[in-house]
Amino acid sequence: MQALQKPANPRRRVKQQFFGLRGYMSHSLELIVDGYIRLRDRDALEGLLAHRRQLLRQLVSVTGIDPGHTIAQVNQEITVIEAALATLAPE
Template sequence: MSRSVELIVEGYVRLNDRDALEEILAHRQDLLRQLAAVTGVDPKQAITQVSEDITIIEAGLATLVPE
């Protein structure tokens, strides 16, 4: 999924859409918190993927001109 997230982030960066990037970042951060609380199964792989997504989104946000 990281390639998909990269393409989405690239699109939002091209559009200079900080709000959209912040929304998907907040969503991924919430998902990460939920995965950390999962019991009964090992969510390690999902946590790794969501963490990679967060890194990609934060890198995209870092390229935008500050408001």
């Protein structure tokens, strides 16, 4: 007997499109971006993107330690946020 399959969830498709890139991206940021996509909150995504870009600028100027792993993570997060913004129609 064949098991019943659930119908495809459209939100899952969106999550796979963006979060397949995530690699080391934190689960909390994944949930935040997913929520903003569902709410179609472009302003919140743009604010999140601005914050991550500021964080990246600060990390690049750090001396005395190697922030390479963190820089890579923030770059991945920026890519995901930009992809999410691309799905929302510009205001």
